[in-house]
Amino acid sequence: MITLYQFTISQFCEKARWAIDHKGLIYKTENLLPGSHERTARKVSDSTQLPILRHGMTYVQGSGNIITFLDESYQTRLLTPEDPALKKEVLELERRLDKDAGLHLRRFFYTHMLQDPRQLRRLITLYGPWYRNNFYTLLLPAIKKRMVKDMKLNALEAERSRLIINTLLLHLDERLENRDYLVGDHFTRADLTAAALLSPICQPIEHPYYTEDLTLPSDLAEIRERLKDRPFYHWVSKIYQKHRWEVKPSDRYTR
Ligand SMILES: N[C@@H](CCC(=O)N[C@@H](CS)C(=O)NCC(=O)O)C(=O)O
Structure with a gap:
């Protein structure tokens, strides 16, 4: 099991x-x-x-x-590629993505989401257990406080994260020029990591928990609009289309 x-x-x-x-x-x-x-x-x-x-x-x-x-x-x-050189490159890139597209994007995203408690609650309880609504009515203020502390959610850190994310996205744009995958010629954990971790910005419809009516706070929505024409953004959509459900359909989830 x-x-x-x-x-x-x-x-x-x-x-x-x-x-x-x-x-x-x-x-x-x-x-x-x-x-x-x-x-x-x-x-x-x-x-x-x-x-x-x-x-x-x-x-x-x-x-x-x-x-x-x-x-x-x-x-x-x-x-994970079997070739040692490719494997090293993939794992190094994955480490960077985990930090910059993972931790920093999350910090930036939630700092903005805190401005909209209703959507925040909806987002973090999505497909949660049956008791989710009562649970969160009582606990949301305490959970928000904990998120602020654990993820260092504040304007200064969010700005620092924004700069780190920008540098990463430029790197991805350059790296993806004339190529389909981030490392070598095949889909690897580096591609999967980049696409999955960037999914909160790119919101691909193939994401299993894609929610059409999730409205982002206005400053996040504007940022998203500005990024829509960038190579990395198109690439994330393409990778989701081609590889997210290569093996099995999305309705296999227990929700
Ligand atoms: N490096 C870890 C990061 C995982 C992580 O940050 N998980 C967060 C949610 S995105 C979490 O569980 N936070 C709650 C906690 O740490 O108790 C990974 O790759 O899985």
Whole structure:
């Protein structure tokens, strides 16, 4: 039995989920809520971070570790190149993406989302358990406080993150000139990571939890509009179209 413990809207959980889908595995998702997830996570690890994959009796925490575990356990449709030089390049780029498109984009995104508590609540409870609405009516102020502390959500840090994201996006634009994939000639975990982590900006419709009527706060929506013509943005859409459901259809999710 394979289970993915996840937050539906987390970029890192999308990265892990895509990798499992890419292998064509049948699995179930356990959708947790920020805050109450800690009890579940602490049963299997000292850290409370999601995603966590349960594979039989084995638990694997962290999106990158999950990809490595899947490639070691299922040796078809590899996401990690076998060639040592390509593998090194892919893993280095993935580390940068995890930081710049993961942590910094998340910080920037949530600093802006805090301005719209209704949408914020909707986003973090998307496809959550049945008790999600009552739970969050009571706990949202405390959860917001915790998010601000844990993710360092403030204007100064958000601006620093914005500059880091800009540098990364320029790098991706340059890197993608005249090529289909970030490293080598095939789809790898670097491409999967970039597309999954950038999905909050690009909002590809193939994302399993794409929500058409999610309105972003106006400053985020403007930023998104300005980025729409950039090469990296088109590339994320293309990668989602071509590779997100290569193996199995989206209706296999337990929601
Ligand atoms: N490096 C980790 C990052 C995971 C991460 O930051 N998870 C966040 C959600 S996006 C989380 O679980 N936060 C809640 C917590 O740490 O308790 C990965 O690649 O999976």
